């Protein structure tokens with residue numbers, strides 16, 4: 226199937242984005258096992274199409290808000306890979322000076338406005354930032370990614386309600402990967418679709434998209450972002466997807482049935498995209514070259530990270546607050 230609405234260069238760019246995200250996270254996992262990446266990491270392996278489809282539909286000035294599972298989103302908004310890798314490994318070269326780590330990736334120049342570790346906490350922030358854009362007349366749209374589990378948090382309902390009432394230009398994107406940590410979302414909600422079945426309570430349309438089909442995601446991203454920019458208010462998108470690995474760290478994810486995992490691995494977003502590109506006549510060599518370039522980029526970011534120093538201890542209390550210090554506490 227070809228998406229009539231997306232040109233070939235955009236489709237190739239989205240494939241490149243997914244490959245880069247996949248390779249970056251595979252390497253992050255290896256570096257975690259090696260002890261180079263410390264603390265914890267939450268990988269979006271298997272969920273790349275959601276990040277890639279939306280990133281390709283956003284203007285550079287549109288804002289992204291994401292969770293602790295935010296490597297893909299931050300990378301695909303344009304954050305430099307060595308700075309992301311450096312941050313995961315707690316190096317001075319990291320995008321937050323090595324002091325934030327995997328769960329707090331932020332890249333303000335590219336309008337990736339933070340990764341948030343408190344489930345649901347960033348939805349009201351995304352609404353506030355989008356509302357600020359309205360007041361300033363900047364034409365910016367906020368895109369806010371969160372998990373299925375976040376739909377049971379009060380802040381989700383408060384944020385969606387306020388955005389709907391005020392027609393705030395925000396697109397809420399629920400990445401429904403069927404699990405919240407080790408619990409199936411189906412065990413803790415009374416409806417089938419955690420986001421889409423709640424949409425009508427806020428006067429919004431129910432939107433469900435195949436989150437492993439990058440072109441389908443891109444189509445819905447274009448539609449909802451344009452709607453927000455026209456001043457017609459928010460949308461709530463539920464993207465159905467699956468994480469290939471466990472929740473975090475080295476969680477083997479054994480609470481998931483083997484046949485379920487196998488069925489979703491069959492529906493790998495990269496495989497779907499590659500097969501479709503080839504069926505539409507894109508040369509295998511072109512796709513191979515994209516994959517080879519990605520690996521070179523990841524190897525180079527890894528090398529830079531291994532050679533980078535940790536942050537200077539003298540900077541411990543700087544960049545903690547907007548004034549660059551911590552005097553505000555006293």
Ligand SMILES: Cc1ncc(C[n+]2csc(CCOP(=O)(O)OP(=O)(O)O)c2C)c(N)n1
Pocket residue numbers: 292294342343344345371372373374375376402404405406472
């Ligand atoms: C308010 C809050 N409660 C609990 C936690 C612990 N916690 C971290 S991730 C997570 C699961 C969230 O699942 P979901 O929203 O589906 O996102 P996913 O991890 O699947 O991307 C929980 C409960 C937290 N970080 N914040």
Ligand SMILES: [Mg+2]
Pocket residue numbers: 372373374400401402403404405406
């Ligand atoms: Mg989830």
